[in-house]
Amino acid sequence: MGDSLLADRRALVTGATGFTGSHLAHALRAKGYHVRALVRDPDGANAKRLAEGGIELIQGDIGDAEAIDQAVARMTHVFHIAAVYRTANHSDAYYERINRDAVGYVLEAANRHGVERIVHCSTCGVHGDVAEIPANEETAFNPGDVYQRSKLAGEMLAQEAARAGAPVSIVRPTGIYGPGDDRFLKLFRTVENGTFRVFGKGDIAYHLTYIDDMVDGLILAGEHPAAIGEVFLIGDDSYTTLDGLVAEVARAVGVKPPSLHLPVVPLMLAATACEFACRPFGIDPPLHRRRVAFFTKARAFSVDKAKDRLGFQPKVPLADGIARTAEWYRQEGWLKGSGKTAA
Known part of the structure; x- marks a missing residue:
């Protein structure tokens, strides 16, 4: 599809060198948008792939208000995807600068330049550990860590702007996965090699979204x-x-799923100790409490509002998405198996 169909639509994507942002930038370009990406390093491999796809690069940091203003200029749409995710060696102030303050910079620049539409990417994590499932957009906020708290603070800025009349829409994704992302690689690898262990009962709700x-x-x-x-x-x-x-995952990598379930309390104690031991040295600990949350926090949501009001319709079921992800890992040389289902 050429630029002629949507030649008047110009979209800035922040976080475009990341997993979700890169897929979004290429999809918008395929629809005919002129797409601009704010990148820290135009010479980096991910940025070069964007440029090869016809995406304009503008150098700058998401924490720099002046850089954001320059990136937003002459855009009709802004998709704010950039965020700092869960890593244990960042200070709380860093999370707040990127996940909260940068949202304000984007909103201010969008207002100043008369942007027609703004999409702020939040997270389902603002609801924290969901007590009653499925949760929906009205479920109470219950952020459980600095990432979720800082993302909620950023979303509150977007909600405030929307109440003041800004053309803002807010999206709270469930866990995003698919080809191009390596966050679930450890799960696939350990299931394949037989070292994965389930801590807890394994019956907590888990909700994913395929990248497409x-x-x-x-x-x-x-x-x-x-x-x-x-x-x-x-x-x-x-x-x-x-x-x-x-x-x-076991089916996709061709092994039998693990049957052993271990108690989660010792794991949480070990994670806490590891975190406190590593923090004074600025080391990202191999085990920390946010990773233990994978086994303990319920995540289940209704997407009926998006389906009813926007016509959103998920097209890739979990089994297909997991199989596609496993195949991509295999092509990258990160998995060893053939992918044939175990007997």
Whole structure:
């Protein structure tokens, strides 16, 4: 599809060198948008791939208000995807600067330059450990760590701007996965080599979103008239359990799923000790409490609002998405198995 169809639509994507942002930038370009990406290092491999796809690069840091202002200039759409995710060696102030303050810079610049549509990417994590499932957009906030708290603070700025009349839409994704992302690689590898262990009962709810569906949801939030001023959870049609997720991964890598379940309390104690031991040295600990949350925190959400108001329809079921992800890992040389299902 050429530029002629949407030649008047110019979209800035922040976080475009990351997993979700890169997929979104290429999808918008394929739709005919002129796409601009704010990147720290134009010579980096991810930035070069964007440029090869016809995406304009502008150098700058998401924590720099002046750089954001320059990037937003002459844009009709802004998709704010950039964030600092869960790593244990960043200070709380760093999370706040990137996940909260930068949102304010984006909103101010968008207002100053008359941007037509703004999509702010938040997280389902603002709801924390969900007590009643499936949760929805009205479920109480319950952030459980500095990442979730800082993302909630950023979302509050976006909600405030929307109440003041800014053309803002807010998306809260469930866990995003798919080819191009390595966050779930450790899970796939340890399931394949037989070293993965389930801590706890394995019956906690787990909700994912395949990357293509996530991109569809973000674009709908930036184009559909009914999205303005609204918040939408975006995810798969249905959720699973941790045991269900592990079983799908095992099927995709051709092994039997683990049957042993270990108590989670000793793991949490070890994570706490590891975190405190590493922090004075600025080391990212191999085990920390946020990783233990993988086994303990329920994540299950309704996406009915996005389906009803935006026409959002997830297209890639979990089994297909996990299989595609495993195949990509295999092509990258990160998995050893053939992918044939174990007998």
